[in-house]
Amino acid sequence: MDRYQAMATFIRVVETGSFSAAARQLGVGQPAVSKTIAQLEAHLQVSLIVRSTHGLTPTEAGQNFYERARNAIQEADEAELAARGAGAGLSGRLRVSAATTFARLHIIPKLPRFMAEHPHLNVEIILDDRLIDLVAEGIDVSIRMGTLADSTAIARKIATGSRSVLATPTYLERAGIPRTPADLTNHDAIIYSQLPSVWSFTQNGAALSVSVSGRLKVSAAEGLRAAVLADMGLSIASDWMFAPELEAGTVVRVLEAWSLPSIDLWAVFPSGRMKTAKARLFADFVENLMSA
Incomplete structure (x- = not known):
């Protein structure tokens, strides 16, 4: 039995709560996971997991072993990285x-550099606005924008960006340019369902909120981008979301004399799980991208 692999498998079983979920994440069959846990329990001569109709729960001994094993593997990962040296790079998955939009515009185009620095590392990116x-x-790590809903999350702020009211010149030529936030009530707003339809502005310390409306509501940032670029209306968005178009002038800011709340970019790590060297260095990579 490979003790290191057995510990890693046990950690994944505890964190996912099932053999099948752990097997999917590890890329092996469920019988292999069950066999590894049985071998580990036989080696330790103690029951680590209670199996019931409600799922898997670590025993008291299992919880103690999980916490120590998690720390041991994290230390081993850090020791391996230090021994390899910065030039050797990371390995594994x-x-x-x-x-989706943020990754497509800002992360994926820069990934070749990161992967060239770590030729033995396989990267899987799950694109999801939810x-x-x-x-x-x-x-291992999530790159999220906005306010973190989970106060228990292990998170690190890696950038802060601006929000603007954005539209195409074509739409503004047709509908007119709003001069004050109150003018937005006469415009077609493209509503992003993950944000409120009340837009809050400040100017010289004074606050003003405007309730906007529009015929189109979208559930993903890609849809909002497509609608704005199709001259369907104006919307609030982070400047990150329209970075190429803002640079090219195909999308412009309006109401620039008024400020909108900024938006934060976070690296979020799973609660209760070890923060791996791979996750930490990827967060550093994205942070460096956004500060360049």
Whole structure:
């Protein structure tokens, strides 16, 4: 029995709560996971997991072993990275989740550099605008924007960006340019369902909120981008979301004398799981991208 692999398998079983989920994340069959746990229990001569109709729960001994094994593997990963040196790079698999548009525009085009630095590392990027269960999905690090809903999340702020009211010149030529936030009530707003339809502005310390409306509501940032670029209306979005178009002038900012709340970019790590060297260095990579 490979003790290191057995510990890693046990950790994944505890964190996912089932043999089948652990097997999917590890890329092996469920019987292999069950056999590994049985061998580990036989080696330790103690029961690590209670199996019931409600799932798997670690015993007291299993919980103690999980916490120590998790720390041991994290230390081993860090020791291996230090021994290899920066030039040797990372190895294994890294699972990242990120918002679709942000990853497509800002992360994936820069990935060749990161992967060239770590030729033995396999990267899997799960593109999803929704918040997903990082532990259940086996995510090592998630790149998220906005306010973190989970106060228990292990997170690190890696960038702060601006929000603007954006539209195409074609739409503004047709509908007119809003001069104050109140003018937005006469415009077609493209509503992003993950954000409120009340837009809040500040100017010289004064706050103003405007309730906007429009015929189109979209559930994903890619849809909002497509609608704005199709001259269907204006919308609030992070400047990151329209970075190429803002640079090219095919999308422009309006109401620039008024400020909108900024948006934060976070690297979020699964609660209760070890923060791997791979996850930490990928977060560093994205942070460096956004500060360049």
